[in-house]
Amino acid sequence: MVVVILFSVLLAQTGFANQKQEPVQVKKCVMCHETDGGSSSDDTVPKIAGLGDTYFRKAMSSFLKKKRKEPTASMMYKVISPSTSDADLDIIVDYFSHQEPVPAPVADPALAAKGKIIYDEGLPAKGIIACAACHGDRGDANFSIPRIAGQNISYQLTQFDAFTQQTRKDVDSKMMARMILNLSTDELTALAHYINTL
Numbered sequence: 423m424v425v426v427i428l429f430s431v432l433l434a435q436t437g438f439a440n441q442k443q444e445p446v447q448v449k450k451c452v453m454c455h456e457t458d459g460g461s462s463s464d465d466t467v468p469k470i471a472g473l474g475d476t477y478f479r480k481a482m483s484s485f486l487k488k489k490r491k492e493p494t495a496s497m498m499y500k501v502i503s504p505s506t507s508d509a510d511l512d513i514i515v516d517y518f519s520h521q522e523p524v525p526a527p528v529a530d531p532a533l534a535a536k537g538k539i540i541y542d543e544g545l546p547a548k549g550i551i552a553c554a555a556c557h558g559d560r561g562d563a564n565f566s567i568p569r570i571a572g573q574n575i576s577y578q579l580t581q582f583d584a585f586t587q588q589t590r591k592d593v594d595s596k597m598m599a600r601m602i603l604n605l606s607t608d609e610l611t612a613l614a615h616y617i618n619t620l
């Protein structure tokens with residue numbers, strides 16, 4: 423038993439886990455999100471590697487029910503069907519949530535440093551609480567709160583718009599909108615740069 427566990431840990435650490443055969447159910451996903459879920463070639467496509475089970479399923483269901491109406495969401499409408507079986511969804515979620523997230527190169531260190539201050543401490547003058555309070559110091563809180571560490575910058579900015587304009591309408595979307603309501607575009611851009619480096 424101990425040997426088996428050790429072996430699994432070794433496999434995960436050396437990255438072999440990422441190379442496991444890609445199941446047929448994820449074939450269309452990897453066209454945009456890539457085999458490792460790293461979505462590195464298009465900044466508007468979110469990284470989904472390591473995204474937790476609870477939030478992943480919620481996001482899939484939100485696209486299916488068209489609760490997310492940001493312009494880019496329509497790309498997801500085409501790939502999700504109500505006829506996807508629970509068994510297929512389990513395979514899809516299991517595959518991507520077990521991919522190792524790959525950190526992004528730092529795009530703009532000065533902007534990221536500005537974002538870090540708001541992320542860690544909030545902006546009391548504007549009634550903004552620290553993002554870290556919910557998303558964790560490293561952006562890796564990962565349950566009904568989404569993992570945001572390393573997330574692509576354009577994708578984040580689209581979501582900030584979607585929250586404030588309420589085109590994204592999930593149970594928690596209004597709450598997230600309140601968290602960023604008084605932030606300027608520059609502050610949100612700085613935050614997105616910092617989160618991208620986590």
Ligand code: HEC
Nearest residue numbers: 450451453454466467468478481492494495497498501514
């Ligand atoms: C044509 C490109 C494309 C394909 C194919 C695609 N996606 Fe997406 N996916 C996107 C885009 C773009 C978004 C961001 C949508 C938005 O802005 O709301 C997204 C968002 C997501 C999200 C939400 C991430 C988050 O953090 O909220 C999940 C989960 C996801 N996709 C999973 C999948 C799965 C699973 C498949 C295969 C069944 C798939 N995608 C196929 C382009 C694609």
Ligand code: HEC
Nearest residue numbers: 552553555556566567568570578581592594595598601613
């Ligand atoms: C009170 C808890 C809480 C705080 C504080 C908070 N968030 Fe969130 N955040 C959430 C939840 C919950 C969601 C998911 C919302 C949904 O599903 O509509 C979310 C979603 C997001 C997303 C979209 C993730 C995705 O994959 O689509 C981003 C980006 C984000 N938050 C960034 C921030 C930033 C930046 C701050 C600080 C200014 C912040 N959050 C503060 C709870 C919080």
